[in-house]
Structures are given as C-alpha cells and as structure tokens.
Amino acid sequence: MTTVLHLIKATRFSGAERHLLSLLPALRQRGIDARLIVLTEPDKPMDDIAAAADAVGLPLRRMTIRRGVDLSTVPRLAAEIRAQRPDIVHTHLIHADVFGFLAARQAGVQHVISTRHNDDSFRRHWPLRLLHAWLWRRISAGVVISRALGEFVRQVEFAPPERVHVIHYGMANPRPSALDVELARRQLRLDLGNFPYETQLIGIVSRLIEQKGIPYALEAFQQIAEEFPDAHLVIAGDGDQRAALEAQAQTMLLGDRVHFLGWRSDPQAVMRGLDVLLMPSLWEGFGLTLLEAMSARVPVVASHVSAIPEIVVHQETGFLVAPRDPGAMAYALRLLLADPLLRKHMGLNGEDRLETHFSLERMADQTAALYARVLGQQPRDALQDQARAEEAEQHDREDQDAPRDAR
Numbered sequence: 001m002t003t004v005l006h007l008i009k010a011t012r013f014s015g016a017e018r019h020l021l022s023l024l025p026a027l028r029q030r031g032i033d034a035r036l037i038v039l040t041e042p043d044k045p046m047d048d049i050a051a052a053a054d055a056v057g058l059p060l061r062r063m064t065i066r067r068g069v070d071l072s073t074v075p076r077l078a079a080e081i082r083a084q085r086p087d088i089v090h091t092h093l094i095h096a097d098v099f100g101f102l103a104a105r106q107a108g109v110q111h112v113i114s115t116r117h118n119d120d121s122f123r124r125h126w127p128l129r130l131l132h133a134w135l136w137r138r139i140s141a142g143v144v145i146s147r148a149l150g151e152f153v154r155q156v157e158f159a160p161p162e163r164v165h166v167i168h169y170g171m172a173n174p175r176p177s178a179l180d181v182e183l184a185r186r187q188l189r190l191d192l193g194n195f196p197y198e199t200q201l202i203g204i205v206s207r208l209i210e211q212k213g214i215p216y217a218l219e220a221f222q223q224i225a226e227e228f229p230d231a232h233l234v235i236a237g238d239g240d241q242r243a244a245l246e247a248q249a250q251t252m253l254l255g256d257r258v259h260f261l262g263w264r265s266d267p268q269a270v271m272r273g274l275d276v277l278l279m280p281s282l283w284e285g286f287g288l289t290l291l292e293a294m295s296a297r298v299p300v301v302a303s304h305v306s307a308i309p310e311i312v313v314h315q316e317t318g319f320l321v322a323p324r325d326p327g328a329m330a331y332a333l334r335l336l337l338a339d340p341l342l343r344k345h346m347g348l349n350g351e352d353r354l355e356t357h358f359s360l361e362r363m364a365d366q367t368a369a370l371y372a373r374v375l376g377q378q379p380r381d382a383l384q385d386q387a388r389a390e391e392a393e394q395h396d397r398e399d400q401d402a403p404r405d406a407r
Contacts, residue, residue, distance in 0.1 A: 119285055
C-alpha cells in the first residue's frame with residue numbers, strides 16, 4: 001500500500017484545509033494510506049481540524065511551531081516523517097513546502113510533491129521567487145488547483161512546465177432535496193430576525209481580508225438597495241477587515257440591511273439559504289465556495305480574475321464581472337434578483353457543471369494517478385484520461401473568453 005503523508009501549516013479552517021479533509025478520505029478509499037500532519041501555532045491548536053479529521057477517520061498529528069521561521073521544526077518533523085515511513089511527502093502552503101521538503105530529505109524520503117493553493121501577492125517578492133524556483137527543481141511534481149495558478153507558477157516561480165499538474169478542487173455533491181433547501185431558507189431568515197420566506201438574500205461566504213474585495217460588494221449592494229427594498233446582504237466569515245467593513249456598512253446607512261454572521265462551521269447551510277452568491281475577489285487560486293454554491297444550486301456573481309472563469313461559466317451558471325467594479329456587480333445582481341426563473345436555471349446549470357467537471361471522484365482519481373506516476377507504477381490509462389480531460393477543459397475556456405462585464 002502506498003503511504004502519503006500530507007503536511008500543512010494551519011491558522012484557520014479555510015479552503016486548503018477543507019480541501020484536504022475531503023481529498024484524503026477519498027484517497028484512503030482508493031487504497032492509499034493518506035495521513036495528515038498539521039503545523040500549528042501555540043495559540044491556535046486547530047482543534048476544529050482535529051475533530052473534523054477524527055470524524056472522517058483520517059489519521060492526524062499536530063506539531064507546534066514557535067514562530068514563522070522556526071528552524072527547529074525541520075529535525076522534529078524529520079523524526080516524525082522517519083517514524084511514519086511514507087512513500088511520498090505531499091506539502092501544502094509555504095511553511096510546509098519549505099520545512100516539509102527539508103525534513104523529507106533529512107528523513108530519507110525520495111519523493112516530495114507540493115500543491116499551490118493561491119497566487120498570493122507576497123509570492124512575487126524576489127527572495128520567495130528564487131526560493132520556489134529552487135524547490136520546483138528538487139521536488140518530484142507539483143499540483144496547481146487551476147490553470148491560472150499553473151501559469152502563475154511557471155511565470156513567477158519559474159516552475160518547469162513538465163512538473164506542473166493541474167488538478168482542480170472537487171467536492172461531493174449531497175444533492176439537497178427541495179425540502180432541505182426550504183428548511184435552510186427558513187432557518188437562515190429566522191436567524192437574521194424572523195424575516196419572511198420571500199426575503200431575498202445575497203451572500204458572501206469568505207474570509208474578511210483584502211483579497212476578497214468585499215468593500216466593492218458593499219458599494220454594489222448600496223446601488224441596488226433602494227430598488228430591491230426586501231433584499232439583504234449576508235456576510236459569513238471573519239478576518240482582519242471585519243471592523244472596517246462593519247463601519248463602512250454603517251456609513252452607507254446599510255446597517256439594518258447588511259448582516260455579519262462571523263465564522264460559521266456550517267457554510268453549506270448558509271449557502272442553501274441564499275438566492276445569489278457574490279464573490280468579488282481581487283485574486284483567487286480557486287474558490288472552493290463556488291463549488292459549494294453550485295452544490296446548493298445558487299447562481300453566482302463573481303470577479304473575472306485568476307481561476308474564477310475556469311469555474312463560473314458567464315451567463316450559464318452566473319455572471320462574471322470586472323474586479324473592483326461595483327456598477328458591473330450591481331447590474332448583474334439586478335438581473336438575478338428580478339428574475340427567479342433565471343436564478344433557478346443558472347443554479348441547476350451550476351450543479352450539472354459541478355458533477356461533470358469538479359467531482360470529488362475526479363479529483364481523487366487524478367491525485368492517485370499522479371502518485372502512481374511519481375512512484376513509477378505507470379498508470380497509463382488514468383493519466384491519459386486526465387490529460388484528455390484537461391485538454392478538453394482548456395478548449396472550453398478558450399472558446400468562452402468571458403466578457404469582463406455583465407452589461
């Protein structure tokens with residue numbers, strides 16, 4: 001049995017962590033002994049990740065690091081890797097990429113794979129570009145979660161093209177029933193203040209950080225608030241911009257129409273209660289929230305940036321608009337709020353696209369095929385299927401060439 005030890009540094013239960021909590025159990029179902037080590041900070045033990053891993057039967061170990069650059073992590077991590085004797089060490093995010101590679105080598109593990117989850121601006125700084133260029137030439141393979149991110153690592157991190165493998169995020173679709181959706185709608189409106197069932201809810205489900213572009217969403221909502229007096233904006237998530245965003249909503253006199261829910265452990269329940277998902281990101285490695293909207297049959301208004309056009313099909317599953325453009329966002333929201341049949345049609349299209357292109361099974365199969373390739377097990381059929389799927393997807397996106405504005 002192939003043993004793969006995944007490694008990530010976590011300070012919150014966010015997209016990359018949620019991805020691993022779905023991918024690794026699926027790999028274990030395919031006969032791969034997938035395990036997880038989480039590097040934690042002293043004041044952030046990540047008990048929620050540990051509980052989630054335990055719930056799905058995923059072996060997880062936590063290791064505390066004392067600060068951002070804690071060189072004592074390497075020998076401690078090497079000892080843990082040596083004890084677990086994996087065939088592959090698979091790293092996620094920058095701390096794990098660096099510490100994990102050095103520790104794997106120290107432990108005598110030949111194969112290291114790294115996954116890139118985001119095109120963060122700090123990765124453009126020259127010291128990090130050179131560090132990643134050095135790492136790319138020493139790891140066995142790299143996974144990027146979108147073609148846009150693949151282009152980023154080739155241009156910014158000087159990644160050799162032959163080592164870059166696109167494997168999109170995927171998720172299981174629970175296919176909520178009409179009753180599930182109705183109950184979620186009623187519960188969310190009850191939580192907000194016993195609002196009527198017909199109240200229209202636009203939702204943002206994300207961390208409240210600069211990357212997510214939420215100030216522009218507030219401006220867009222202000223533009224339509226008078227036209228749709230029964231519509232409300234729901235923001236589920238937390239982050240360092242929360243206080244500033246709450247102040248902005250008050251300044252815009254939207255205090256009773258914008259609702260900050262804070263971090264939620266049940267984002268899917270929130271999603272099912274929405275009429276529209278708004279994702280005004282300034283950049284995005286993938287956007288797992290988009291798949292959750294598709295699973296809940298919720299249409300999307302999102303920025304035409306980074307990987308988002310690979311997921312949202314303009315005028316089919318939602319609308320793509322230029323980033324930092326509240327007017328374009330407002331126009332798209334008007335179209336959806338005014339037309340319930342359009343919302344339903346786009347929501348169903350989104351669910352179909354999720355099941356066709358972004359299933360958990362597809363993601364797990366492609367990851368397992370990459371492991372087999374790295375280990376020299378020659379899974380020719382699986383790899384050929386993956387290559388054909390990626391080529392077909394590439395042609396689809398090139399033909400689409402989505403416009404920057406819904407208007």
